[in-house]
Amino acid sequence: MNSIITISRQYGSGGRFIARKLAEKLGIPYYDNEIITMAAKESGYSEAIFEKAEQISTHSFLYSLSMFGSAEGLYGLPLADKVYLAQTEVIKKCANEGPCVIVGRCSDYVLNEYPNVLNFFIYSDEEHKVKRATQYYGLDPKKAAEELRKKDKKRANYYNYYTNQRWGDAENYHLSLNSDAVGIEAAVDIIALFVKSHDELNNK
C-alpha cells in the first residue's frame, strides 16, 4: 500500500472514527488534531493562538496573500493564514514520510500535487449526526442540530477560503459516502477496498 489518504468529514458523521479505524486496518499512521499540535510546536505559536486563528477573513486566501504576502514577506499575513501555512508544512512532512491517514485541515488540497494521494469525504444524515454529537461530544440535544450546522458551515468556509473549491463537491474527492447508509465498520471496509483496488490498478 503506497497511498497517502486524506479524510474530510462533516461534524458528527463518524468520519474521524472511520479514519482512525482505516489507519489501524491498513497499519499506517493517523493524524488529526495532532497536526495542529505539531504545527504549533514547530512554528513557535502557542496552541491557544491556533484555536483562535480558525476565524478566517471574508476574502479568499489568495487575496490575503496578494495583499499582505508580498510587502513584508509573509509577516503581514493575518494570523489565521500564517497558521494555515504552518499546518500545510506539517501535512507535507507527514505525507513525505510515507503512507498515512490525515483528517481535515484541507489536506486534500494541500497535497494536490502529490501523485499518490486518495481523498475521501464522509457525511451523514442530520438525524444521525445529532445523535452522535449528543452521545459522544456532549452537545445539548435541543441545540445540537443548530450547533452542527454552525460547525459544518465553519468547516465549509474554512475549506472554501483556502482552496477556492467547494467543500462537499464530489469531484474534489476520489470517493464520498454517507456513513449512515452502511454503518461505520462497512464504511471502513468500502474505503479499504477502494484503496486496495487503486493500488492494484496502478501497480499492474
Place this chain on the structure above:
Amino acid sequence: MNSIITISRQYGSGGRFIARKLAEKLGIPYYDNEIITMAAKESGYSEAIFEKAEQISTHSFLYSLSMFGSAEGLYGLPLADKVYLAQTEVIKKCANEGPCVIVGRCSDYVLNEYPNVLNFFIYSDEEHKVKRATQYYGLDPKKAAEELRKKDKKRANYYNYYTNQRWGDAENYHLSLNSDAVGIEAAVDIIALFVKSHDELNNK
C-alpha cells in the same frame, strides 16, 4: 437485495457501463434510455419530440409549474416539462416493480420519497473521459474535451432545473466515486459491497 439503485454519471465516465455491470452482478433489471422510449410510448409523444424536449427553460421547474401548471391543468406546460413528468411516471413504475438499476433522468430525485433507494454518482478525470468518448462514442479527439464539457453542462442544467439541487453535490448521493481511480470492474465491486452492507445494516 431489496434496493432500487440510481446512477448519475458524467459523460464519458464509464458510469452507464458500471450501471449495466452492476445490474448483471446483482441479477436485477437495468433501465437507461429505455425509460425515454417507454415513457414516449405510454404518453403518446413521438421519440423525436422527446429528444428535442431536452432543451429546458432558464427558469426552474417549480416556476414553470406555478406559471403554466395551474391554469389549464398541465396542458400549458412547456413540452420539456411534460416529457419530464411522463418520465417520472415511468421511473416510478420501474421502481414499483422491485429492485433495479436506473441511469440518469434525475431518478435519484424522482424517487426521493421511496425508502429503499440508493443513489450513486460516477465521475472521472477529463483525460480519461476524452479517451472514452473518442474510443466508444466516436467523438473527434480535437473537439472531445469541449464537447464533454458541453454535455456535462447540459446534464447539470437539466438536473438543477428539475430538482433545485446541485448536480455533483456529494450529499445528493449515498456514494460518489471517481471511476479512474479504481477502474470499471472495481467500481462495480465497491458499489456492490456498499449495496450489500446497506442491506445487512437494514435487515439486522
